[in-house]
Amino acid sequence: xxxxxxxxxWSAIGDPTRRSMIxxxxxxxxxxxxxxxxxxxxxxxxxxxxxxxxxxVGLIHSAAAGRERHYRVDEAQLARAVAQLTAVGDxxxxxxxxxKRIAETIERHRTDDQGE
Amino acid sequence: xxxxxxxxxWSAIGDPTRRSMIxxxxxxxxxxxxxxxxxxxxxxxxxxxxxxxxxxVGLIHSAAAGRERHYRVDEAQLARAVAQLTAVGDxxxxxxxxxKRIAETIERHRTDDQGE
DNA sequence: CCCTTTCGCAACCTTTGGTTGCGTAAGGCT
DNA sequence: AGCCTTACGCAACCAAAGGTTGCGAAAGGG
Numbered sequence: 001x002x003x004x005x006x007x008x009x010w011s012a013i014g015d016p017t018r019r020s021m022i023x024x025x026x027x028x029x030x031x032x033x034x035x036x037x038x039x040x041x042x043x044x045x046x047x048x049x050x051x052x053x054x055x056x057v058g059l060i061h062s063a064a065a066g067r068e069r070h071y072r073v074d075e076a077q078l079a080r081a082v083a084q085l086t087a088v089g090d091x092x093x094x095x096x097x098x099x100k101r102i103a104e105t106i107e108r109h110r111t112d113d114q115g116e
Numbered sequence: 117x118x119x120x121x122x123x124x125x126w127s128a129i130g131d132p133t134r135r136s137m138i139x140x141x142x143x144x145x146x147x148x149x150x151x152x153x154x155x156x157x158x159x160x161x162x163x164x165x166x167x168x169x170x171x172x173v174g175l176i177h178s179a180a181a182g183r184e185r186h187y188r189v190d191e192a193q194l195a196r197a198v199a200q201l202t203a204v205g206d207x208x209x210x211x212x213x214x215x216k217r218i219a220e221t222i223e224r225h226r227t228d229d230q231g232e
Numbered sequence: 233c234c235c236t237t238t239c240g241c242a243a244c245c246t247t248t249g250g251t252t253g254c255g256t257a258a259g260g261c262t
Numbered sequence: 263a264g265c266c267t268t269a270c271g272c273a274a275c276c277a278a279a280g281g282t283t284g285c286g287a288a289a290g291g292g
Contacts, residue, residue: 045240067237067239
C-alpha cells in the first residue's frame with residue numbers, strides 16, 4: 001500500500017529537467033553537459049548540477065575524455081527507477097479500481113431500491 | 117519519445133510528502149489537514165500547503181464542513197497522473213530494452229570473431 | 233603559440249518545503 | 263449564555279533546491 005520507494009531515486013526523476021536529460025541520454029547516447037544544455041531550456045551550469053544529482057543516486061556515470069566529460073545512463077539503475085514508478089502507479093491504480101467497484105456496488109443497490 | 121507529460125501533475129506527485137498524502141486519502145477516505153498531519157512527519161501547516169498544491173492541479177477537492185475542511189481525491193485526475201507515470205516508465209523501458217538488445221547483438225558478433 | 237572550447241567553482245537570486253506564532257471561527261460542556 | 267477546546271488560515275521566517283551570471287583554468291586546434 002504505502003509506496004515505500006527509494007525517495008532518492010524518486011526525487012531524482014521527479015524533476016522535469018532531469019527527466020528530459022535522461023530522455024536525451026537514452027536517445028542520443030552519452031553526452032556532455034554542454035551538448036545536453038544545447039537541447040534544453042537551461043544553462044550548462046544548471047545541467048551540470050542536475051548531472052551531479054543524477055550521478056549521486058547512480059542513475060548516470062561519467063568519464064573524463066580530454067577536456068570533455070561524458071555522461072551515460074546506468075541502465076540497471078534506471079530500470080530500478082522505472083520499477084518504482086510502475087509500483088506507485090500500480091498501487092494507485094489498484095486503489096482506484098477498488099473505489100470504483102465499491103461505488104458501482106452502491107449505485108446498483110440504490111437502483112434496486114428505487115426499482116422496488 | 118520525449119515524455120511530453122503535464123509537468124504540473126508530475127511535480128505535484130513528485131513530492132514524497134504529497135505522494136504519502138494521496139496514499140492516506142486513498143486508504144482512509146476523505147480527511148482534513150489535521151488528520152493527515154497526525155500520520156505524517158510534518159506539521160499541519162506544511163500539509164495544508166501541500167493540499168493547496170494538490171488542489172490547484174485538481175488532484176483533490178475540498179469541502180467545508182463546520183470548522184473542518186474535508187479533502188478527497190479526484191479519481192479521474194489521479195488516473196490521468198497514473199497514466200503519465202506509466203507512459204514515462206514504458207518509454208524508458210522500451211529504450212532500455214532496445215539498448216540491451218543492441219548490446220547483446222554486438223556481444224554475439226564479438227564472440228563470433230573470437231571463435232574464428 | 234595563441235585562440236577557442238569546455239569545464240568547474242563561487243556568488244547570487246527565487247521558489248519551495250518546512251517551521252513557529254497568532255488570530256479567529258465553530259463546537260462541546262456546564 | 264459563557265467558557266474552553268479544536269481546527270483552521272494567515273504571516274513571518276528559515277533552509278534547501280533550481281537557476282543564473284561571472285570568473286579562472288586546462289585541453290585542443292589553427
